[in-house]
Amino acid sequence: MQEATFLILTALADGSQHGYGIITEVAQISGGRVRLRAGTLYTALDRLRADGLVAVAGEEIVEGRLRRYYRLTPEGTAVLAAEAERLHANAAAALARLRPGLAGGLA
Amino acid sequence: MNDITALERGYRRILACYPRSFRRENEDEVLGVLLATAAEGQVRVGLDEAWDLVRGAMRMRLWPAAPRPRAVRAAVTLMLAGAAAELATMITVVVTSGAVRAAVAARYPAAAHGVMVHLAIDMAAAPLAIGMWLWLAWANGKGDDWARMISAACFGLVTLSVLAALAQDAAIFAPADLTGAAVVWAIGLVSVVLIFTPAAGRYYRPQLARQ
Numbered sequence: 001m002q003e004a005t006f007l008i009l010t011a012l013a014d015g016s017q018h019g020y021g022i023i024t025e026v027a028q029i030s031g032g033r034v035r036l037r038a039g040t041l042y043t044a045l046d047r048l049r050a051d052g053l054v055a056v057a058g059e060e061i062v063e064g065r066l067r068r069y070y071r072l073t074p075e076g077t078a079v080l081a082a083e084a085e086r087l088h089a090n091a092a093a094a095l096a097r098l099r100p101g102l103a104g105g106l107a
Numbered sequence: 108m109n110d111i112t113a114l115e116r117g118y119r120r121i122l123a124c125y126p127r128s129f130r131r132e133n134e135d136e137v138l139g140v141l142l143a144t145a146a147e148g149q150v151r152v153g154l155d156e157a158w159d160l161v162r163g164a165m166r167m168r169l170w171p172a173a174p175r176p177r178a179v180r181a182a183v184t185l186m187l188a189g190a191a192a193e194l195a196t197m198i199t200v201v202v203t204s205g206a207v208r209a210a211v212a213a214r215y216p217a218a219a220h221g222v223m224v225h226l227a228i229d230m231a232a233a234p235l236a237i238g239m240w241l242w243l244a245w246a247n248g249k250g251d252d253w254a255r256m257i258s259a260a261c262f263g264l265v266t267l268s269v270l271a272a273l274a275q276d277a278a279i280f281a282p283a284d285l286t287g288a289a290v291v292w293a294i295g296l297v298s299v300v301l302i303f304t305p306a307a308g309r310y311y312r313p314q315l316a317r318q
Contacts, residue, residue: 019140037156038140039163042133046167065139 001083005044007034009053009072009080016057016071019045045070053079114145117152124164126171171249176310182301183248186258189294190240196287197233200226247302252311255302262295 004026011017011025023036048054053076057069072080118141122134141156175183204226211222239261246254269288301307 019136020143023140023144037159038137038144039156039159039161041140042129042137043163043166046129046133066135067139068136 001079002044003034004036004040005048006080006083006087008036008041008044008048009076009083012054012070012072013077013080016069018067018069022070048076052076113150114152115142118142118160121152121157121160121164124161126164126167129167175248175250176306178301178304178307179247179250179310182298182307183244185294185298185301186240186244186247189291189298190237190244192287192291192294193233193236193240196291197230197237199287200229200233250310250312255311258302259299262299265292265295 007026007029008022010029011022017025019038019041022041023038026034026036045054049056052073054070055073057071059066059068061067115138118138119134122130122137125134207226208219208223212219215222243254243258243261247258269292272288302311
């Protein structure tokens with residue numbers, strides 16, 4: 001899973017968001033390191049919706065413009081959880097090998 | 108206000124690269140996000156955001172997100188195999204045409220002219236057939252319903268022409284020629300059956316629904 005996709009799913013993990021909301025959430029989650037651009041965001045959302053990981057939660061018109069809210073589907077939640085587990089296990093293994101004495105502190 | 112419309116126009120120009128179905132559903136929304144993330148007083152589309160948008164459009168067109176059912180994926184692969192089979196047949200005909208000409212001239216002098224005309228027509232039609240297979244693979248992969256209809260029509264024509272050829276002059280068909288025709292016909296049959304299965308049917312939509 002690409003990092004942008006992982007961060008988009010993470011941004012939706014605790015509730016629905018609209019497009020701009022996802023961008024600000026992703027910036028916050030990544031500590032300002034990842035600034036999603038609209039092209040990347042909507043290409044990823046298009047695929048995530050087709051794969052059934054993300055669904056539209058609702059729409060509203062704000063200042064004459066469509067604002068669409070996205071949410072994780074149960075399948076999306078499961079995929080994100082599995083990916084997070086995998087990354088966590090990899091990161092823990094890496095840190096354990098780098099600093100054998102500190103490995104216990106991560107669990 | 109003037110600045111905003113100029114910027115919006117710039118964004119719209121780039122968004123025109125996106126597939127029509129995506130634009131219809133999302134253009135307004137994407138535009139809203141683009142304008143919301145634009146810098147204060149920005150008049151022109153930045154080079155990096157333009158590239159990001161164009162890259163997204165390319166990805167969407169080349170690798171459409173709609174998951175293709177297994178039947179459609181198999182049919183597309185078979186159609187590409189059909190193009191390969193036509194190419195192999197064409198190469199065989201080119202390579203062996205000298206030998207065929209000599210053999211026909213020696214054994215059936217009366218039929219020589221007819222056979223050479225037949226070969227010439229084959230050679231002229233081969234690139235057309237290859238192009239047709241490739242185009243049908245592409246269009247069926249996109250899920251265009253008319254491509255499915257054209258595939259069925261082409262298969263019907265191929266069947267008729269094979270039957271007509273067999274009825275008329277089966278005697279002069281070389282085994283290689285018959286094998287080639289049979290392989291192409293079988294590929295056509297299986298791919299047409301695949302794209303008309305119920306699982307594939309749900310993937311196909313009328314032309315205007317996707318682009």
